[in-house]
Amino acid sequence: MTKAIRRTRGKGRGTAPATSTVRRKNMNMDQQKLDRAVAFLGVSSETEAVDHALDILLLQQEAIEGIRRIAGTGGVENYFDDLDE
Secondary structure, three states: OOOEEEEEOOOOOOOOOOEEEEEOOOOOOOHHHHHHHHHHHOOOOHHHHHHHHHHHHHHHHHHHHHHHHHHOOOOOOOOOHHHHO
């Protein structure tokens, strides 16, 4: 039987729903990457680092999808192509 914990998350934490199901996971991970993520994100646990990193990844995906949706609508000027020159 899987034990699930329900928790409420505040606004501004990526794309997670207001209430999410938290389940225990057992994964093989690169400890050096995990240590660097904990330090970089300024969190106090490895679990927080993984959760925060997933929030960032999902937010990035959401932003890319939003940009793709408006890309062909007009009214948006691309200033970035000229930066390489």
